[in-house]
Amino acid sequence: MSAETLLPWIPVFPLLGFLVNGLLYLVAHSKLGGKDAPLGAHGHGGGHGDSHAAHAADPDDHGHGGHGDIPFKAVHTWIGPVASGLSFVFALLAILSWWKETGGHREVVATLWSWIPMGTNAGWFGAPDFTVDVAFRLDPLSALMLGFVTFIGTLIHVYSVGYMGHDEGYGRFFSYLNLFMFSMLTLVLGANLAILFVGWEGVGLCSYLLIGYYYTKDFAADAGKKAFIMNRVGDWGFLMGLFACVAMFGTVDFGKMFSAAAATPATYAAGGLVTFACLALFVGATGKSAQIPLYVWLPDAMAGPTPVSALIHAATMVTAGVYMVVRCNVLFRISHEWALKTLGEGASVWGLLTHDASFVVAVVGGVTAFVAATIGLAQTDIKKVLAYSTVSQLGYMFLGCGVLAFGAGMFHVFTHAFFKACLFLGSGSVIHALSGEQEMTAMGGLRSKIPHTYRTMLIATLAISGVPLLSGFFSKDLILGETFLQGHPWLWALAALTAGLTAFYMFRLIKMTFFGEYRGPKETWEHVHESPATMTVVLWILAVGAVVVGYVGIPNFIVPGGNRFEAFLHPAFPALPPDWTPHPHQASHALEYGLMLGSVAIAGLGILLATTFFYKGSAPWALPAKVVAAFPNAYRWVRNKYFVDEAYEAVFVNGLVKKGGRLLWEIDARVVDGVVNGTRHLTVGLSHVSNWFDRTFVDGAVNGVGDSFQAAWKGYGKLQSGQTQNYAFGMAAGVFALVCIYIIFA
Amino acid sequence: MITLAHFVGLSFVVFTIGVVGVLVRRNLLTVLMSIELILNAVNINLVAFSRQLGDLTGQVFSVFVIIVAAGEAAIGLAIVLSLYRLKSSVNLEDAAEMRG
Numbered sequence: 001m002s003a004e005t006l007l008p009w010i011p012v013f014p015l016l017g018f019l020v021n022g023l024l025y026l027v028a029h030s031k032l033g034g035k036d037a038p039l040g041a042h043g044h045g046g047g048h049g050d051s052h053a054a055h056a057a058d059p060d061d062h063g064h065g066g067h068g069d070i071p072f073k074a075v076h077t078w079i080g081p082v083a084s085g086l087s088f089v090f091a092l093l094a095i096l097s098w099w100k101e102t103g104g105h106r107e108v109v110a111t112l113w114s115w116i117p118m119g120t121n122a123g124w125f126g127a128p129d130f131t132v133d134v135a136f137r138l139d140p141l142s143a144l145m146l147g148f149v150t151f152i153g154t155l156i157h158v159y160s161v162g163y164m165g166h167d168e169g170y171g172r173f174f175s176y177l178n179l180f181m182f183s184m185l186t187l188v189l190g191a192n193l194a195i196l197f198v199g200w201e202g203v204g205l206c207s208y209l210l211i212g213y214y215y216t217k218d219f220a221a222d223a224g225k226k227a228f229i230m231n232r233v234g235d236w237g238f239l240m241g242l243f244a245c246v247a248m249f250g251t252v253d254f255g256k257m258f259s260a261a262a263a264t265p266a267t268y269a270a271g272g273l274v275t276f277a278c279l280a281l282f283v284g285a286t287g288k289s290a291q292i293p294l295y296v297w298l299p300d301a302m303a304g305p306t307p308v309s310a311l312i313h314a315a316t317m318v319t320a321g322v323y324m325v326v327r328c329n330v331l332f333r334i335s336h337e338w339a340l341k342t343l344g345e346g347a348s349v350w351g352l353l354t355h356d357a358s359f360v361v362a363v364v365g366g367v368t369a370f371v372a373a374t375i376g377l378a379q380t381d382i383k384k385v386l387a388y389s390t391v392s393q394l395g396y397m398f399l400g401c402g403v404l405a406f407g408a409g410m411f412h413v414f415t416h417a418f419f420k421a422c423l424f425l426g427s428g429s430v431i432h433a434l435s436g437e438q439e440m441t442a443m444g445g446l447r448s449k450i451p452h453t454y455r456t457m458l459i460a461t462l463a464i465s466g467v468p469l470l471s472g473f474f475s476k477d478l479i480l481g482e483t484f485l486q487g488h489p490w491l492w493a494l495a496a497l498t499a500g501l502t503a504f505y506m507f508r509l510i511k512m513t514f515f516g517e518y519r520g521p522k523e524t525w526e527h528v529h530e531s532p533a534t535m536t537v538v539l540w541i542l543a544v545g546a547v548v549v550g551y552v553g554i555p556n557f558i559v560p561g562g563n564r565f566e567a568f569l570h571p572a573f574p575a576l577p578p579d580w581t582p583h584p585h586q587a588s589h590a591l592e593y594g595l596m597l598g599s600v601a602i603a604g605l606g607i608l609l610a611t612t613f614f615y616k617g618s619a620p621w622a623l624p625a626k627v628v629a630a631f632p633n634a635y636r637w638v639r640n641k642y643f644v645d646e647a648y649e650a651v652f653v654n655g656l657v658k659k660g661g662r663l664l665w666e667i668d669a670r671v672v673d674g675v676v677n678g679t680r681h682l683t684v685g686l687s688h689v690s691n692w693f694d695r696t697f698v699d700g701a702v703n704g705v706g707d708s709f710q711a712a713w714k715g716y717g718k719l720q721s722g723q724t725q726n727y728a729f730g731m732a733a734g735v736f737a738l739v740c741i742y743i744i745f746a
Numbered sequence: 747m748i749t750l751a752h753f754v755g756l757s758f759v760v761f762t763i764g765v766v767g768v769l770v771r772r773n774l775l776t777v778l779m780s781i782e783l784i785l786n787a788v789n790i791n792l793v794a795f796s797r798q799l800g801d802l803t804g805q806v807f808s809v810f811v812i813i814v815a816a817g818e819a820a821i822g823l824a825i826v827l828s829l830y831r832l833k834s835s836v837n838l839e840d841a842a843e844m845r846g
Binding site: 720721722723724725728729732 | 751763765768769770772777838841843844845
């Protein structure tokens with residue numbers, strides 16, 4: 001089959017899976033009545049909940065079993081992962097046939113139907129032709145995303161079978177997960193910004209549903225709302241960008257938009273229109289991909305089940321922002337060149353920030369990477385550390401995109417998906433083993449008890465730290481090198497420092513979790529067990545991925561043509577006219593090797609520091625305590641995440657919502673109430689008129705009919721006297737009359 | 747000389763008396779007797795025209811009418827009797843249950 005016919009089938013399977021799982025769940029739980037109400041009240045069944053509250057509130061929760069059978073469990077177990085697996089198979093088939101048909105140089109677009117067919121009303125209200133099709137597009141970029149989203153998605157479905165096995169909401173979980181896969185595939189495959197936006201909102205909804213999966217817990221419900229509202233702010237930006245694109249290009253189709261932009265960049269760049277569109281789209285990306293200032297929802301999103309954290313909040317959904325920026329790379333490149341042209345040489349940082357959307361992306365990415373990494377240093381919740389690590393790594397990706405190394409950014413998306421999914425699932429395995437414990441202060445010494453988890457997490461940690469020859473090394477080094485070579489030494493320094501911090505906090509996590517003495521309660525220690533095979537096998541697959549996937553992007557200066565990844569993606573970056581193309585930077589191999597060695601050295605330093613810092617000598621906590629004592633304020637700020645949540649609370653929640661509420665109250669009391677009361681008076685007046693009309697005419701007519709029948713009854717009723725002779729008289733009179741008529745007229 | 751007109755005249759007078767009796771008298775027995783008068787007026791007519799036309803069918807017919815009148819008198823008197831048992835009266839005005 002051709003790629004075009006295969007393409008639309010890819011998202012269909014998860015959608016069917018969602019429907020089947022969801023309906024079965026509804027059927028089961030409407031029949032059983034209140035059995036599952038409140039849903040998931042026992043957190044994670046087995047007690048390995050993602051919440052301490054679940055654990056503390058439920059002292060009877062004693063490990064496994066204890067709950068009755070989960071209805072349709074076998075069906076959910078098969079439908080959920082198989083739906084995702086079929087998507088993976090079809091995605092592979094589609095990519096293979098696409099490769100055969102085009103050699104990867106050309107996109108394949110499958111148009112299903114017309115969604116907003118304004119083109120048929122050309123000239124209507126003077127509007128130009130405008131159509132939005134429901135169409136899917138397969139090109140190098142979406143092929144890449146498609147491949148790893150379906151692959152990792154399927155693995156995490158399998159992992160969830162083990163992880164969520166004891167949860168009452170098993171079916172609900174799989175229906176949400178399938179719906180997520182459907183939305184994510186829509187996002188990735190969408191051939192225009194509008195379809196991408198549909199998927200974008202879909203994954204946002206699923207993120208909300210899954211963060212608030214344990215919705216009887218306040219913090220989970222709140223975290224879900226927080227994520228949803230933060231994303232709405234971003235979506236506003238996305239919509240502004242979308243409308244700007246409609247205004248500029250008269251279409252939202254990627255192919256048409258970008259070929260028009262690449263043909264005549266000057267027309268679109270004039271007046272900073274492209275820069276505005278890019279910045280607006282980037283606001284959307286900061287929401288979805290958790291960048292400053294909208295990053296605070298992602299750490300809270302860890303209230304959801306761990307497979308969700310791995311799939312949605314680490315590997316796939318949060319990279320949607322990066323994907324979208326890379327997708328719109330033409331616009332960002334034009335914005336960059338336009339800024340250089342208008343500002344000339346030696347532009348100030350402020351000038352760049354207001355003219356060059358790419359520079360904004362780079363700065364936001366770099367600063368987010370650094371800030372999140374520092375916060376990660378002092379967190380003790382294992383999932384929070386990983387969450388801040390994700391924010392930090394996403395910052396790297398945006399840094400790569402911002403310095404116009406879109407390939408490098410995507411490469412990091414790709415490798416990050418593997419090692420971060422592995423880390424999250426590993427942390428899930430740790431939490432599972434410790435019956436719900438997430439605080440690293442209550443862990444330690446787990447190395448021998450859960451060896452598979454330990455080994456896979458160590459591999460992934462080495463990868464994320466940038467240890468040479470593992471995947472994270474290639475992608476991170478590419479971003480760092482490009483940042484320096486594109487002339488941003490300060491951003492490079494920040495990112496390199498962040499690389500050191502990353503190595504440090506990741507090894508801190510490993511040390512605190514797997515080394516030293518166990519610090520938790522004794523009875524938990526006795527229950528510590530390695531996770532079931534569905535989980536460990538997935539961990540190993542991802543760990544192997546974390547090692548090998550980097551080899552598709554060996555830097556060209558080491559092996560000429562080694563960066564196959566970049567070459568594969570190349571068709572996704574259409575050429576601009578020569579005067580809009582930056583001069584290729586000439587870097588000596590010595591410089592490139594030097595940069596690489598520098599970043600390796602910094603990462604090595606971070607690892608060294610972390611390994612010596614914790615558990616050294618007789619007093620394992622002496623050194624960290626000394627540092628904390630030396631810099632109490634710095635520690636306080638980092639530990640409390642720079643009080644950003646509190647600042648947002650004060651400014652937006654209290655300031656705008658509560659104080660601003662006073663203003664709104666005044667408006668409400670005067671204007672809205674005035675309108676409401678006016679409407680009321682008008683309505684009352686009108687109702688009097690209606691009342692009169694009703695009584696007079698409508699009732700008149702109705703009663704009139706009744707009255708006339710009553711009167712008729714009174715008259716005619718008298719005829720039926722019961723006196724036989726009256727009837728006889730009638731007959732006789734009738735005969736007499738007939739005879740008379742006969743005589744007269746005959 | 748008694749002509750056909752005399753018979754028809756007599757028949758008319760008897761018929762009229764019968765009809766008026768049916769319509770005005772309240773006593774059921776009187777009404778029955780008035781019906782007999784009507785039937786006999788018809789019989790006079792039938793016999794007169796039978797003789798006038800020389801066709802015996804009319805006379806045969808009048809015999810039928812007499813038989814039917816006998817049956818009618820028997821059933822009528824039976825009804826009157828049961829009415830009397832029910833109402834202790836043979837007054838037509840008392841049998842007005844069907845008044846609307």
